[in-house]
Amino acid sequence: MLNIRSIDPAALDLAKKADKDGIETVWDRYEKQQPQCGFGSLGLCCRHCIQGPCRIDPFGKGPEKGICGATADVIVARNLLRQVAAGAAAHVDHAYEAVEALKLAAEGKIDYPIADINKLKAIATGLGIETESKEPNVLALEVVQVAYEDMGNHQKRPMRWVSAHAPKQRLEVWESLGILPRNPDREIREAMHQTTMGMDADPVNLVLATAKQGLVDGYGGLKLATDMQDILFGTPAPVVTEANLGVLKEDYVNLIVHGHVPLLSEKIVQWAKTLSPEAEAVGAKGVQVAGICCSGNEVLMRQGVPLATNYLAQELAIVTGAVDTMVVDVQCIMPSLGQIASCYHTELITTMPIVKIPGATHIPFTLEHADEAAQEIVRKAIAAYARRDPNKVHIPDYRAKIMAGFSVEAIVGALSKLDADQPLKPLVDNIVNGNIVGVVATVGCNNVKVAQDIFHVEMVKELLKNNVLVVATGCSAHALAKAGMMNSEGAEKYAGESLKVVLTAIGEAAGLGAPLPPVLHMGSCVDNSRIGDLVTALAGYLGVDTAALPVAASAPEPQHEKALSIGTWAVTMGFTTHLGVVPPVLGSKQVTELLTAGLTDVIGGKFYVETDPQTAAHGLIEDICKKRKALGLDQ
Numbered sequence: 001m002l003n004i005r006s007i008d009p010a011a012l013d014l015a016k017k018a019d020k021d022g023i024e025t026v027w028d029r030y031e032k033q034q035p036q037c038g039f040g041s042l043g044l045c046c047r048h049c050i051q052g053p054c055r056i057d058p059f060g061k062g063p064e065k066g067i068c069g070a071t072a073d074v075i076v077a078r079n080l081l082r083q084v085a086a087g088a089a090a091h092v093d094h095a096y097e098a099v100e101a102l103k104l105a106a107e108g109k110i111d112y113p114i115a116d117i118n119k120l121k122a123i124a125t126g127l128g129i130e131t132e133s134k135e136p137n138v139l140a141l142e143v144v145q146v147a148y149e150d151m152g153n154h155q156k157r158p159m160r161w162v163s164a165h166a167p168k169q170r171l172e173v174w175e176s177l178g179i180l181p182r183n184p185d186r187e188i189r190e191a192m193h194q195t196t197m198g199m200d201a202d203p204v205n206l207v208l209a210t211a212k213q214g215l216v217d218g219y220g221g222l223k224l225a226t227d228m229q230d231i232l233f234g235t236p237a238p239v240v241t242e243a244n245l246g247v248l249k250e251d252y253v254n255l256i257v258h259g260h261v262p263l264l265s266e267k268i269v270q271w272a273k274t275l276s277p278e279a280e281a282v283g284a285k286g287v288q289v290a291g292i293c294c295s296g297n298e299v300l301m302r303q304g305v306p307l308a309t310n311y312l313a314q315e316l317a318i319v320t321g322a323v324d325t326m327v328v329d330v331q332c333i334m335p336s337l338g339q340i341a342s343c344y345h346t347e348l349i350t351t352m353p354i355v356k357i358p359g360a361t362h363i364p365f366t367l368e369h370a371d372e373a374a375q376e377i378v379r380k381a382i383a384a385y386a387r388r389d390p391n392k393v394h395i396p397d398y399r400a401k402i403m404a405g406f407s408v409e410a411i412v413g414a415l416s417k418l419d420a421d422q423p424l425k426p427l428v429d430n431i432v433n434g435n436i437v438g439v440v441a442t443v444g445c446n447n448v449k450v451a452q453d454i455f456h457v458e459m460v461k462e463l464l465k466n467n468v469l470v471v472a473t474g475c476s477a478h479a480l481a482k483a484g485m486m487n488s489e490g491a492e493k494y495a496g497e498s499l500k501v502v503l504t505a506i507g508e509a510a511g512l513g514a515p516l517p518p519v520l521h522m523g524s525c526v527d528n529s530r531i532g533d534l535v536t537a538l539a540g541y542l543g544v545d546t547a548a549l550p551v552a553a554s555a556p557e558p559q560h561e562k563a564l565s566i567g568t569w570a571v572t573m574g575f576t577t578h579l580g581v582v583p584p585v586l587g588s589k590q591v592t593e594l595l596t597a598g599l600t601d602v603i604g605g606k607f608y609v610e611t612d613p614q615t616a617a618h619g620l621i622e623d624i625c626k627k628r629k630a631l632g633l634d635q
Contacts, residue, residue, distance in 0.1 A: 003030070008313065029336075094526060095225035151184065181215050236406070245395065259330050301527075339359060437624060490517055491516065
């Protein structure tokens, strides 16, 4: 049965083939789950002890408390804290692996050369480490030592990655609230303890603990991972490629990297080029690597590898019949991929000890043997190409040009063409004079409850039309790339007149001969820290709190716990943070009011839930305009 809801023409095309081939997709499974549990959707069920599960009647006619006495407010707050802690744990685990990789690289124990000495020095300087006359490997080990000390901090002092990189005004706010994280593992452990049976029953205290988990994610996960990866693999600079499933090629070996950690995918890209002659020997023209989710974003930003698709259409990539191998690492990987791959010639390869899927081939990835694993994976893809059935191949002819690689360093570099001494000044001046009304960061996932990509695309169209600059990461970046919003033509088509003038001026000054894209691709999920760094730099330049800036955030189609932890971090930064899918908190009036209003007075930011794209866009614009007025920009 054809149940797909998507605005991506490639996905709609392939859904018909999936239906014909008898393939069950995520949309089919969603329909089979209807109606979904109303208690769970409201956050009113608790399974934290084995006396339950307990659930509260939202209409007040049934149980008002759980067996232990927990109210709806307590249950909802505890569930939210656990979800945000889980999201933070995913990013902290990612960051730890990147720190470990830099250590082994600096010690010469693995074949990962340090690619960006300037970024290494900048991070070291920010941490208060002397850089003069030090060899890169020595300096890298000192940076690693600080990171490891943060991971094992047993003192009351906050993490140095927080105190060194966070806006000073924000640090004062967080300290006054008692939410400065000391050590990410300790804080995540404490959150799990705090939410067990017989523990915290104060919804306000639980929501503040949730805010602390946002900071754990923002600095112990996002910021730490991005910094380590830039040092190892290079800080991204603008690259041009294409996005959508049409990037797959019938006459090439198609190898898709999917997941979030670039430690292996960088090696796969390297060996795909090296082993191209072996692909040619079996009749292919070479090896085409394409990306799904944030592993795709990582190798796009640094290597120019095309994007295949985002989260919801990962199954449809295999349905093309042209994917020879899909290799996955961690996060956002559907367990259904193994069964779907078995219907085609595609070899699904898992690589991490915490991600195994029945039916998949497991090739263990270790830093010490990364080259061997990458070679084996590429050779399996080449072997699979020989088994491809041409009668099952259907590649939709949809792809869009994309310009990516907008790290903070790349943005500042482009702006320096206009003002070498004060590169942030042209951006600030254009915000002050209203050419740019404000900035919105769109982040996060697809959610099967929403037609794929529609919220990302329709909301951003409205923001751009109203001269709001948009920056994007993660699956949101995929959606907007596929929709043609990440190229110069997109500026002509979607940007309001004054925004278009600014994008044209910067693009011409940077030597593009065309406008910058109206949506700047800033990277993967962990690269949300780049947005934080840019906002921190702007606040520092102006001498104001980040909460005062005409900046907002949005997760138009959140589905993962990581989206909630990223959103919570954005709120702690003082931003109004939009969610386009209602999170499971509406069962508690107190928690809902805290998240959407009450926190503003103490932390500066708030969540804003709106399920209509145009209404959401205008709500964010209204919020930005209030901040402009408070700064005296609009009188």
